[in-house]
Amino acid sequence: MPRSSHGFSPDVAAALSQADRGLRARMGNHHALFDYWRFAMSTICGVDAFYVGFYREGRKIVYPYTFDDTIAIKRYIPPEVFGYGPKGQAAWILRNRRPYTFGSDNGLLLHHGVSFGDEERVSADAITIPLFEYRDGVPEVIGLASIQTYKSNAYTEEHVRAFEWTARSVMTVLAREREDDLNRRELAAPVEGASENDQPSVAEVVQDVSEILADIHTSICALEEAVPTGERELVRLVREVRQRCEQGQTKTMDIISRPSVHAENLLNSLSSKEREIAFLIARGGLTNKEIAARVYVTESTIKGHVSRILRKLEVEQRSGIAARLEHFFD
Secondary structure (H helix, E strand, C coil): CCCCCCCCCHHHHHHHHHHHHHHHCCCCCHHHHHHHHHHHHHCCCCCCEEEEEEEECCCEEEEEEEEECCCCCCCEECCEEEECCCCCHHHHHHHHCCCEEHHHCCCCCHHHCCCCCCCCCCCCEEEEEEEEEEECCEEEEEEEEEEEECCCCCCCHHHHHHHHHHHHHHHHHHHHHHHHHHHHHHHCCCCCCCCCCCCCCHHHHHHHHHHHHHHHHHHHHHHHHHCCCCCHHHHHHHHHHHHHHHHHHHHHHHHHHCCCHHHHHHHHCCCHHHHHHHHHHHHHCCCHHHHHHHHCCCHHHHHHHHHHHHHHHCCCCHHHHHHHHHHHCC
16 A cells, blocks of 8 residues: 555555544543543544553552453443553653564563453554654653554554654643743742742642542542432442442541541751741741741851751751651641
């Protein structure tokens, strides 16, 4: 079959054009974005299994989306976090910065990793590609994505290039989201000690999860009201799901409702003066000069206290002090 001017056959080129439009239309909804990516690739080649993962510190990978066509009930696999070793596929992708194909080693590297989906069936062909993010114009590998099938010799070089092409569209969407987020942050009031690289605190993450569960709870309640009263078994099942959601909401808030033993030990490591200064920083975001005026010492003395507080609380920035002490606020 002749290829288009872009190096793809006409059918694949048309599918990629449609995929790009569909991916960009799903900005802001990552599940929909990855789900459509999987669907888009399935219009080009066979896709029995698919996943997207992002590297994290400590040899960890977060898998926000995993799909296996053989899994019953929507073929959905919950997001997971796994570690990876130095000799597996994830480490290979990070090290070599290029696609891995089943045919390159007859699947040895693929099968060296953690299984997912239907673990009784073994993939017979696969393509795994690196996901790049540009930082100061330099591409860095931040994740990986894989399509797999139970049919042998299913994927061609064109499929590899098509997968890479769609990956660039996906990463463009994610990059645009980050740009929009940074633009919104510029409109917010600045917080002393905070930086663009600050990670959200546990409380902020829990709050986000709580809001998601609240939306789900609202939908379940609407469903419960819509079920005919005569459908007793269905009413029971929906009510049970609602109760589990409510239990999940309570457990979620429990995470930030009490301090951990580690947090208490860190707090106890502070002297009475350091504790006073730490709470002034955490509660009011005061500057060293303002704190010095409150506790009647010099600004240089406060700088010394802050340095020791950061070290004892095992944080690098002043914003981390608030995160450590938020459980102890009245």
